[in-house]
Amino acid sequence: MYSVAIEDYLKSIWKLGSKDVGTQELASHLDIKPASVTKMILRLTEMGLVDHTPYKGASLTRRGELEALSVVRRHRLLETFLSQTLGLARDELHVEAERLEHALSKELEAAIAEYLGNPTRDPHGHPIPGPNGELYEETDLPLSDSPINMTLTVMQVPDNDSNILSWLENNNIYPGTKLKIISRDDFDGGINVRIGLSKIRISSSIASLVKISFEE
Amino acid sequence: MYSVAIEDYLKSIWKLGSKDVGTQELASHLDIKPASVTKMILRLTEMGLVDHTPYKGASLTRRGELEALSVVRRHRLLETFLSQTLGLARDELHVEAERLEHALSKELEAAIAEYLGNPTRDPHGHPIPGPNGELYEETDLPLSDSPINMTLTVMQVPDNDSNILSWLENNNIYPGTKLKIISRDDFDGGINVRIGLSKIRISSSIASLVKISFEE
């Protein structure tokens, strides 16, 4: 069993992408100082969870990646479970799962997955890694890059910003929502969309966090 | 928010009774060394959670007691929740709740309590403290001290020993079970009981951990 701190580091590196992650980038993501990150990265390298090139950055080894996926799996299963059983709102899920994920045994993880019918998406539409780190190919596209005048299905909303999330919720945007882009504003990339009968404008920064697919 | 370690100390002191708890007793309950306990007790005293008389023992202050009750509440709510939703067996509950209890926010605690209809007993029959530390009077009696030839209702089984617990379960002894003591063996205090159609013998050590009431 790895410590909470180690699990958080691995999860953060995983979220920040497959390429080398910089010390500062990681530090701000974890809300700690760069010097602390360097120290921990050395330990993680020692443990074989991370590859580190000084002054360049760090990336997960296969072992580190599997551990990160395990944390992400627990997180997303918990979000799904809390949503289904307690009916927590989408914008409350993240913060609760964030702490519980570190206290979930393999057995309880399995029981929850079983109870939920082994879901592959959490309530935000994010894919849930399998018990051995299997993660299906992501084909969802950012709404900000999507074509005009096609019917799009929202597949994912962000999970970690409850302000954005409740704004989206209030505008009926969540996984499953159908919408159509009417036009794009040149000056700032904001888009105007139709959802059912209403039209709303979505800023490009938010639109880049919403993922869609073209399927029915 | 107190650390996991502090919550565990307070819970242990609470479980070990209202009188002064000795260093060694606490150490063995927490499975750490006495010297470590002394050090932590000094910190807890400093924090106003514990009263300590050197070479005599420690007891909870009111603040410490309230915090302990909060941990116990979370633990027992979690056991109840995991039992209800996932159908975990009574002997699996304790160990899972033991880690989750430290990661439960006030909000989630409230949501779970609400979902369960504010239960006052957990699946082992132990009373669940209220949100402000309210704990109703315990009137349950150890089975080992109970009178012969009366119909008794099992109210509580232990929560922390899965061996005993699964033995009891296999013999249909759990909260709600009706039974009658047929006789008591003088030589070791073991008792012979009738449960429905079957008769079994219960050792005095186990019988002292099962609590009953005389109600219907």
Add this chain to the structure above:
DNA sequence: TATAAAGTTTAGCCAAGGCTAAACTCATTG
């Protein structure tokens, strides 16, 4: 009542995981 045993505390060590301040690297860019 002196002393041994049992229990408690103190002193000092260690690892984890933060921090600040200072030193170092590296990619610019004048």
Add this chain to the structure above:
DNA sequence: CAATGAGTTTAGCCTTGGCTAAACTTTATA
């Protein structure tokens, strides 16, 4: 191509919460 500034690392410190070994109390017993 030297210098500057951004980013990274090192050095050294701190707290938490364990540990062992040694010192100290208290209690029980001879």
